[in-house]
Amino acid sequence: MIDSSDDIPFFGDSEPVKRPSGLAARAMAARNQSAPAPDYLIGLNPEQRQAVVTTEGPLLVLAGAGTGKTRVLTTRIAHILATGLAFPSQILAVTFTNKAAREMKERVGMLVGGAVEGMPWLGTFHSIGVKLLRRHAELVGLRSDFTILDTDDVVRLIKQLIQAEGLDDKRWPARQFAQMIDGWKNKGMAPHEIPEGDARAFANGKGRELYEAYQNRLKTLNACDFGDLLCHPIRMLRANPDVLADYHRKFKYLLVDEYQDTNTAQYMWLRLLAQRPQSKEPGQRGGSVNVCCVGDDDQSIYGWRGAEVDNILRFDKDFPGATIIRLERNYRSTEHILGAAGHLIAHNEGRLGKTLFTEQSDPEHEKVQVHAAWDSEEEARAVGETIEQLQRPDANGRRHNLNDMAILVRASFQMREFEDRFVTMGLNYRVIGGPRFYERQEIRDAMAYFRAVCQPADDLAFERIVNVPKRGLGDATIRQLHDYARARDIPMIAAARDLVETEELKPKARKSLRDVVEGFTRWSAALENTPHTELAERILEESGYTEMWQNDKSAEAPGRLENLKELIRSMDFYESMRGFLEHVALVMDAEQNEDMDAVSIMTLHSAKGLEFETVFLPGWEEGLFPHQRSLDEGGRSGLEEERRLAYVGLTRAKKRAHLWFVSNRRIHGLWQSTIPSRFLDELPEAHVEVAEAEMSYGGYNRFGGGSSGFSAGRQNPYGASRFDNPEIFASTYETPGWKRAQANRTDATSRNWGSRSGHQVERVGYGESGPRGVRTIEGELVAKSTTDTPSAFSIGDRVFHMKFGNGNVAAIEGNKLTIDFDKAGQKRVLDGFVTPV
DNA sequence: CCGAGGATAATTTTT
DNA sequence: TTATCCTCGG
Numbered sequence: 001m002i003d004s005s006d007d008i009p010f011f012g013d014s015e016p017v018k019r020p021s022g023l024a025a026r027a028m029a030a031r032n033q034s035a036p037a038p039d040y041l042i043g044l045n046p047e048q049r050q051a052v053v054t055t056e057g058p059l060l061v062l063a064g065a066g067t068g069k070t071r072v073l074t075t076r077i078a079h080i081l082a083t084g085l086a087f088p089s090q091i092l093a094v095t096f097t098n099k100a101a102r103e104m105k106e107r108v109g110m111l112v113g114g115a116v117e118g119m120p121w122l123g124t125f126h127s128i129g130v131k132l133l134r135r136h137a138e139l140v141g142l143r144s145d146f147t148i149l150d151t152d153d154v155v156r157l158i159k160q161l162i163q164a165e166g167l168d169d170k171r172w173p174a175r176q177f178a179q180m181i182d183g184w185k186n187k188g189m190a191p192h193e194i195p196e197g198d199a200r201a202f203a204n205g206k207g208r209e210l211y212e213a214y215q216n217r218l219k220t221l222n223a224c225d226f227g228d229l230l231c232h233p234i235r236m237l238r239a240n241p242d243v244l245a246d247y248h249r250k251f252k253y254l255l256v257d258e259y260q261d262t263n264t265a266q267y268m269w270l271r272l273l274a275q276r277p278q279s280k281e282p283g284q285r286g287g288s289v290n291v292c293c294v295g296d297d298d299q300s301i302y303g304w305r306g307a308e309v310d311n312i313l314r315f316d317k318d319f320p321g322a323t324i325i326r327l328e329r330n331y332r333s334t335e336h337i338l339g340a341a342g343h344l345i346a347h348n349e350g351r352l353g354k355t356l357f358t359e360q361s362d363p364e365h366e367k368v369q370v371h372a373a374w375d376s377e378e379e380a381r382a383v384g385e386t387i388e389q390l391q392r393p394d395a396n397g398r399r400h401n402l403n404d405m406a407i408l409v410r411a412s413f414q415m416r417e418f419e420d421r422f423v424t425m426g427l428n429y430r431v432i433g434g435p436r437f438y439e440r441q442e443i444r445d446a447m448a449y450f451r452a453v454c455q456p457a458d459d460l461a462f463e464r465i466v467n468v469p470k471r472g473l474g475d476a477t478i479r480q481l482h483d484y485a486r487a488r489d490i491p492m493i494a495a496a497r498d499l500v501e502t503e504e505l506k507p508k509a510r511k512s513l514r515d516v517v518e519g520f521t522r523w524s525a526a527l528e529n530t531p532h533t534e535l536a537e538r539i540l541e542e543s544g545y546t547e548m549w550q551n552d553k554s555a556e557a558p559g560r561l562e563n564l565k566e567l568i569r570s571m572d573f574y575e576s577m578r579g580f581l582e583h584v585a586l587v588m589d590a591e592q593n594e595d596m597d598a599v600s601i602m603t604l605h606s607a608k609g610l611e612f613e614t615v616f617l618p619g620w621e622e623g624l625f626p627h628q629r630s631l632d633e634g635g636r637s638g639l640e641e642e643r644r645l646a647y648v649g650l651t652r653a654k655k656r657a658h659l660w661f662v663s664n665r666r667i668h669g670l671w672q673s674t675i676p677s678r679f680l681d682e683l684p685e686a687h688v689e690v691a692e693a694e695m696s697y698g699g700y701n702r703f704g705g706g707s708s709g710f711s712a713g714r715q716n717p718y719g720a721s722r723f724d725n726p727e728i729f730a731s732t733y734e735t736p737g738w739k740r741a742q743a744n745r746t747d748a749t750s751r752n753w754g755s756r757s758g759h760q761v762e763r764v765g766y767g768e769s770g771p772r773g774v775r776t777i778e779g780e781l782v783a784k785s786t787t788d789t790p791s792a793f794s795i796g797d798r799v800f801h802m803k804f805g806n807g808n809v810a811a812i813e814g815n816k817l818t819i820d821f822d823k824a825g826q827k828r829v830l831d832g833f834v835t836p837v
Numbered sequence: 838c839c840g841a842g843g844a845t846a847a848t849t850t851t852t
Numbered sequence: 853t854t855a856t857c858c859t860c861g862g
Contacts, residue, residue: 096851096852097851097852098851098852124851124852125852126851126852127852129852148852150852151852225852226851226852227852229852230852261851301849302849302850302851304848304849304850305849305850305851410848410849411847411848411849412848412849413847413848433850470838472838474838585852586852587852603848603849603850604849605848605849605850606849606850624848627848627849628848629848629849630848630849645849667847668846668847
């Protein structure tokens with residue numbers, strides 16, 4: 001068993017292991033003598049306090065952004081412990097991310113002091129799933145030392161299976177099937193449970209068989225994917241009522257963080273554990289479920305990966321008699337930010353409904369600012385300028401730290417422009433998210449070595465490194481190994497051991513393979529009696545892996561070596577190599593250095609849960625935000641999720657929020673004219689102000705001729721938006737005919753934006769009148785429609801383009817024109833965006 | 838076994 | 853446009 005943390009007797013936690021002392025003791029005393037509230041309740045507002053002390057029965061805490069959600073959760077745990085309602089090991093507390101789990105552990109620790117041991121059952125759904133599985137692995141046909149595969153392994157495995165089926169792995173991409181499996185597992189569905197339609201949709205109708213083959217393969221590999229960490233426990237608990245009953249007895253309190261993000265499997269898992277049969281034990285009313293879910297339906301932004309907002313919306317039906325507490329008092333943002341965010345999110349249907357309020361109201365507070373820029377380059381430049389301005393001391397000598405500012409983008413391609421700009425400006429920035437430490441090639445290779453040593457059955461790991469560094473063990477040899485292993489149902493490494501003793505291999509391959517096998521034999525032997533960091537170093541050394549990078553002349557090689565050193569160093573924190581591998585499988589994040597003062601750049605998704613004084617939200621344009629794909633694939637609910645994303649973005653800001661939209665954005669290399677996001681029009685006038693003048697930066701006055709270069713001659717296919725018109729833009733902020741525009745908009749949306757199959761794209765040239773079409777900004781569609789739509793232009797034509805001015809057509813490919821512009825040089829644009837002169 | 842060049846696809850991300 | 857992946861040729 002891997003976990004040593006659960007040192008409290010597993011079943012029958014009837015004897016206190018440690019007497020709570022200090023704060024906890026005082027709290028207990030307070031409870032017994034109905035004395036004044038214990039310290040930890042002080043400073044909580046009435047709703048928060050109620051959420052903390054309502055320990056019995058189902059409870060849903062609807063915690064709006066910045067309303068002290070984590071505080072409630074941690075205080076609640078502290079309260080349960082302090083009042084002796086349960087021991088740490090009797091509380092099951094689940095979060096989504098390791099970060100959240102870590103934070104919660106820390107904060108509970110601070111509240112309760114050293115009085116109680118760390119909570120063994122506080123963790124992510126997945127880590128708790130692993131814990132359950134390690135205990136009861138045999139009940140689902142695994143050994144307790146099973147391996148956890150990550151996405152990369154899974155894809156490679158599936159690819160093998162697809163090829164083994166004799167299918168074309170181009171036509172049926174493994175990645176896509178991996179996602180399908182993940183989707184099924186998110187719903188808790190085993191191969192025989194998936195809908196017929198789904199099964200038919202892949203691999204010439206062999207989807208189900210393939211899924212089955214995949215599961216079988218995992219079993220032989222003694223491995224789990226992430227989805228299994230949820231699904232196996234469910235199956236195990238269902239099939240073994242006695243085990244389930246043990247856990248029912250064990251867990252007195254259940255807490256779930258971010259409930260709006262739970263998927264169906266997690267929901268089933270939770271219900272299984274929460275639905276305790278009638279119980280006469282003290283501390284629980286007969287049959288009631290002490291389950292407390294905390295979440296915010298307005299911040300549900302992970303529908304695309306299986307989260308079911310419905311879980312939170314249905315809570316009181318799932319748990320009859322549930323108490324629902326709303327936390328609406330916001331401690332983070334100004335009245336303007338809350339006003340803007342609240343008004344925006346009110347456009348969503350199907351929400352439980354909350355209105356955040358604050359007592360921080362001050363005429364000095366800035367309204368939410370909306371800025372327009374000509375294109376994304378100007379957007380980045382202007383944001384950079386604003387940041388510099390904030391950095392300079394103001395009239396009161398106050399300056400702002402870069403750490404207090406963040407740029408939150410919808411899609412990561414937007415980051416680049418900001419990075420470029422900040423590099424030239426010499427402005428410190430850090431990108432949050434992005435490729436992670438443990439996903440780097442060299443780290444994964446090294447890990448594969450370690451895995452293969454610890455886990456001789458881990459064929460995937462073995463296969464990954466058997467020829468890394470190059471040892472002349474090509475495809476042919478690998479296939480041979482593979483076949484031999486499959487035929488005898490043994491791990492590949494065992495097959496290798498056998499094969500080197502035979503004459504079946506070519507002498508060269510045989511020699512190399514023998515070296516590899518001997519290496520693994522040595523390392524396995526050393527596993528028990530060598531310090532694991534030392535062994536790790538030895539493995540990388542003796543296998544020639546380190547050397548491989550030392551000989552590599554590429555620019556990244558030194559960095560990779562550095563990463564390997566870092567990997568070894570970080571192993572020091574773990575007791576054993578196995579412990580380390582387990583950690584890495586589940587915790588894929590690595591900390592960022594917080595020392596430097598720098599602006600953060602990240603996606604809106606990764607910003608959830610964070611807060612900044614000043615937040616920049618660029619790219620509020622139709623097609624980007626709300627994103628085209630969300631609209632195409634998710635329809636109305638897709639739009640609502642985008643709106644929640646906007647809400648999340650806005651509510652990250654404490655003091656200042658700057659929204660931006662541009663008129664032109666380059667998408668897949670082509671310049672596209674864009675229109676302001678509908679979300680901008682959904683903001684309340686009272687809390688929003690349209691910023692001016694930013695546009696004439698550095699004399700970038702454009703060819704359009706208008707003073708701002710913005711919106712002249714542009715047509716909004718939806719009809720009028722208050723952001724279309726420069727005069728309105730200046731001050732008055734009227735929304736004439738907005739209702740009508742809204743109507744046109746939805747109309748147009750369903751008519752045209754739902755087309756993913758190409759060719760129905762209607763483009764509207766500038767100044768064209770007649771029936772209004774929608775100008776798609778979806779590069780894919782436009783690009784695909786090229787081949788059979790000959791352009792109306794011919795080489796040599798004199799044309800005018802909004803961004804680049806006048807020029808001559810130099811080349812034509814379908815509807816893509818290459819134009820030599822007089823001022824801007826050669827560019828490629830869509831013919832819809834130029835007019836003949 | 839490596840490198841070049843063509844095809845392909847380009848939201849969001851945790852575990 | 854750009855990045856990545858994969859195939860093909862040397």
